[in-house]
Amino acid sequence: MGKGLFGRKIGMTQVFDFEGQRVPVTVLEVGPCPVLHVKTEAGPDGYNALVIGFGKKKVKQINKPDAGLFAKAGVEICAHIGEMRVSAEDVGQVEVGMMLDASAFTAGQIVDIRGISKGRGFTGVIKRHNMHMPKASHGTHEVFRHGGSLGMRTTPGRVWLGKKMAGQYGVEKVTIQNLKIHSVEPEKNLIVVRGSCPGANGSLIWIQEPSKPAKKAGV
Amino acid sequence: MNSLISYVQSGHLRFDLPSFATGDTVRVHGRIIEGEKERVQIYEGVVLRKSAGQGVDATFTVRKISNGIGVERIFPMHSPRLLKMEVLSSGKVRRAKIYFLRELQGKAAKLKKIEEQY
Numbered sequence: 508m509g510k511g512l513f514g515r516k517i518g519m520t521q522v523f524d525f526e527g528q529r530v531p532v533t534v535l536e537v538g539p540c541p542v543l544h545v546k547t548e549a550g551p552d553g554y555n556a557l558v559i560g561f562g563k564k565k566v567k568q569i570n571k572p573d574a575g576l577f578a579k580a581g582v583e584i585c586a587h588i589g590e591m592r593v594s595a596e597d598v599g600q601v602e603v604g605m606m607l608d609a610s611a612f613t614a615g616q617i618v619d620i621r622g623i624s625k626g627r628g629f630t631g632v633i634k635r636h637n638m639h640m641p642k643a644s645h646g647t648h649e650v651f652r653h654g655g656s657l658g659m660r661t662t663p664g665r666v667w668l669g670k671k672m673a674g675q676y677g678v679e680k681v682t683i684q685n686l687k688i689h690s691v692e693p694e695k696n697l698i699v700v701r702g703s704c705p706g707a708n709g710s711l712i713w714i715q716e717p718s719k720p721a722k723k724a725g726v
Numbered sequence: 727m728n729s730l731i732s733y734v735q736s737g738h739l740r741f742d743l744p745s746f747a748t749g750d751t752v753r754v755h756g757r758i759i760e761g762e763k764e765r766v767q768i769y770e771g772v773v774l775r776k777s778a779g780q781g782v783d784a785t786f787t788v789r790k791i792s793n794g795i796g797v798e799r800i801f802p803m804h805s806p807r808l809l810k811m812e813v814l815s816s817g818k819v820r821r822a823k824i825y826f827l828r829e830l831q832g833k834a835a836k837l838k839k840i841e842e843q844y
Contacts, residue, residue, distance in 0.1 A: 517730045521782055522738045527757065527807040534734050692734070699734055708728075 511591045511715030512538050512607055513561030514698070516622065518708045522689065522699070532689050533704045535620075537714055538608035538696050541582040542601055546590075555598045559607060560585025562711075580604055587711060610693040612714070621682045621713040622706035630676035638671070681705035685717055727780060735782040740804050748773050748824055749817030749837055752788060754801060755810040766809060769799060772837065775823040776803075789827060791835075796828065816840040 514537035524530050544558035558576075564586040566574075577584050580603050593601075601607075612618065632638045632654035641650045654673075657666045682705075689699045704712055746752055753770045771790030779785060784803035789796060801808060817837030827835055 518728055520731050520735055522734065523782075523802075523804070523806055526759070527805060529802060529805070532734075534728075534731050536730060690734075695730065695733060697730060697734065 510557075510593050510597070511589075511713060512540050512609075512611060513559065513587055513589060514538065514609075514712050514714055516704055516706050516708055516710050516712050517697075519703065524689075530689065530701055531703070532699045532701055535698045535700060535704065535712060535714065536696055537612070537698045539606040540608070541580065541585065542603055542605045542607065543576055543580045543582065543585070543588065545598055545601060545603055547598055548595060554592065555595050556590050556592050557598070557601060558588060558590045560588050562586030589713065591715070608693065609691055609696045609698050612688055612691055612698055614688050614690045616688045617685050617717050618688060618700070619682055619684045619715050619717050620686055620700065620704045621680060621715070622704055622710060624677050624679055624681045624705045625707050627677040629674065631673045632671060635673065635676040636671040684719060732781060738782050738804060740806070743803070743808070743811050744813050746773060746786075746811075746813045747816065747819075748775055748822050749819035751814045751817065753812040753814055754788060754808060756801070757807045757809055770814070771797075771799075772817065772824075772827065774798060774825065774827065 514535045517534040517536055519531065519533050521529050521531050538561070540559040540561045542557055543560050546552035546554060546556040546558070548555050560577075560582065562585055564584045566584060569577075569584055573588070574584075576588075582604055627634070631652050633640055633652045636654075638654050641647060641653055641655070643651075654671070657670060683702070686704070687701045689701050691698050698714065700714075706712060750773045751771070752773055753768060756767050756769060758765050758767045769788060769790070771788040774787040774789045777783070777785040777787075782802075782804050785800050786803060787798050787800050789798045791797070816839065818840050819837060824837075827837075
């Protein structure tokens with residue numbers, strides 16, 4: 508029913524699949540996410556969407572508009588608020604105050620996971636853009652981790668816009684598409700996903716139905 | 727380890743293998759899947775080390791001399807592909823990782839056996 512949910516990255520481990528092979532997996536704590544508001548096409552908003560929350564916050568940490576939202580929905584204060592577009596059919600099944608949890612997803616399902624990647628600070632081109640290191644021998648001196656030439660000569664006489672250089676790396680929104688759910692543990696609100704997810708352990712993630720169809724069946 | 731991670735791992739752990747230590751000579755019955763066929767391969771050798779990995783990450787390394795060439799295989803401790811494991815004898819070793827065996831050949835590579843005490 509829920510097209511997407513908030514969650515938290517717990518960490519990575521490995522498990523055995525039904526063939527006995529080791530699989531690298533990421534453990535996510537997903538939900539419970541209370542429905543704060545339901546937007547409908549017929550209503551003043553003009554489109555179908557759900558507003559959901561996740562996490563905890565103190566009363567003094569929120570502003571008055573948000574406080575009103577939580578009071579109206581009759582749920583505890585949430586740290587994170589998000590909106591997702593859903594079909595008219597889904598809107599009909601959901602009421603304000605309902606809890607959406609990990610059981611919205613099933614094992615074997617393909618999902619997209621969005622998060623904020625780990626911050627690496629101001630980073631050189633070797634790490635940031637996977638450029639090659641200059642050679643260390645054959646007369647090379649004073650260059651260790653340079654990116655090489657920036658461009659041509661008098662023509663064009665400038666550096667192309669978007670030239671890959673050093674700069675801030677990480678702390679950006681990253682979406683990993685088409686990850687397969689290995690298993691779901693509804694009693695602990697856990698979803699175990701094959702592969703890795705962006706962000707540090709404990710960071711906020713958003714898990715949703717895939718935005719693109721998987722290229723191969725059973726990816 | 728995070729309690730939620732150990733919760734996920736708990737379903738994948740197995741406790742039916744006999745207890746063994748570094749220096750033991752063991753016989754491991756492993757399930758080998760080749761295409762659609764399945765067979766059991768027996769691998770016998772000396773346990774060189776048990777990994778520091780915790781929970782489902784734990785592995786152990788078994789060394790044997792195959793046709794005069796030293797072979798080491800690493801088995802995941804909790805793999806469902808391990809059908810059976812037998813401890814044939816226990817060697818007298820002082821350390822947890824007996825890598826020095828790699829340098830030794832012939833009679834020198836033999837470990838003193840610990841006689842079972844009753």
